[in-house]
Amino acid sequence: MFKKVLIANRGEIALRVIRACKEMGISTVAVHSTADMNAMHVRMADESVCIGPPPSNKSYLSIPAIISACEVTGAEAIHPGYGFLSENSNFVDIINDHGIQFIGPTAEHIRIMGDKITAKETMKALQVPCVPGSDGSVNSLEAAMNVGQNIGYPLIVKATAGGGGRGMKVANNKDDLENAFLTARSEANSAFGNDEVYIERYLTNPRHIEIQVFGDGKGNAIHLGERDCSLQRRHQKVLEEAPGPSISAEVREYIGNICSKAVASINYAGAGTIEFLYENNEFYFIEMNTRLQVEHPVTEAIYGVDLVREQIRIASGFELSLNQNELHPNGHAIEARINAETLPNFIPNPGTVTMFHAPGGLGVRIDSNLYSGYQIPPHYDSLIGKLIVHGRDRKEAMERLKRSLDELIIDGIDTTTDLFHDLLKNKDIIDGNYNIHWLENWLLDK
Secondary structure (H helix, E strand, O other): OOOOEEEEOOOOHHHHHHHEEEEEEEEOOOOOOOHOOOOOOHHHOEEEEEEEEEOOOOOOOHHHHHHHHHHOOOOOOEEEOOOOEEEEEEEEHHHHHOOOOEEEEEHHHHHHHHHHHHHHHHHHHHOOOEOOOEEEEOHHHHHHHHHHHHHHEEEEEEEEEEEEEEEEEEOOOOHHHHHHHHHHHHHHHHHHHHOEEEEEEEOOOOOHHHHHHHHOOOOOOOEEEEEEEEEOOOEEEEEEEEEOOOOHHHHHHHHHHHHHHHHHOOOOOOEEEEEEEEEEEEEEEEEOOOOOOOOOHHHHHHOOOHHEEEEEEHOOOOOOOOHHHOOOOOOOEEEEEEOOOOOOEEEEEEOOHHHEEOOOOOOEOOOOOOOOOOOOOOOOOOOEEEEEEEEOOHHHHHHHHHHHHOOOOOEEOOOOOHHHHHHOOOOHHHOOOOOHHHHHHHHHHH
């Protein structure tokens, strides 16, 4: 087992990893920019190292600075959290060359799944159901038109190296395709330095279902059911729940087994999430995230498993402590992402938190780095906390979320908590009757 782990991240996820390490008797090293000098993850770690000024490319994305922090402190391993360098295969190669262990999958698996075309081809070969689309990248408008003719409309053009909704354009018919194709390529080149795109059938009313998988890197793997992450705005998740309201035990077992067998067959190591669009009882693979997800706590709640602890164990060379036969979902969990944003336009609202009170009680968890007097820096993502509730069933979880939101106090800044108050009054949300377009359509009507 590692004696000392460096967390190459900030905010609530850095704090989450520190907590797991402390419970395992592992010393922790926090890294921080000058803007995060007084952040909670810095206060809670055993050691801290300043790695640069506020801009991410000069601090949290600076590989030399992070390696130096490891060498100065003697950290044996790095946990990347999510975002920043968590899915950077080059980073993994470099730290491994320096004798530092990456708490996550191999660089090769990150590379395979980081390229959406290669990922799709890999999943097809592993018998994972995929969305009909182009065979690889589409490099000309003529080729794009041929794809449209072969698989029909509507289509979506996606950047190969994309993420966060950038480099994605919908074409409802042949006349739309030229603009969608050219715009997606332009956005992809601007955002990622790579204008390569591919094309898929655009599903009109799907749900976003993701399967949590875990492998030991030695040909063994498990799944921990699904999360429904369909409530999204601009391809960014807002609320997640597990189990999914539309998924039966039989369907869970079916798709879960497909996913666990797939990652086992490639000797995948650590946590991963296989994301699908789900429509008319059919699953269509969209991507695999080779890291811990923001919404992992809802899975932890219903399975009673510490996923970060398991990540650290696997990276240390231990076998899986979990057996598929022992894993059964218990109750229902919901996560609400709290952002420092001003509604209704969701404008980032950094500033000083004058008062913070976390809700409590049975089945309530809040992952947050906030405290009274904390100054939220303007340089990073606006996510400031995650409110997670667990109940015996979905109805109880919904009522518990309402109560917990009433208890939550964050003064001094605007947050998105009012959004959840409104959502929890809506019949579609109460009934679990929503898809990936529901939230944006609802916001337009408000």
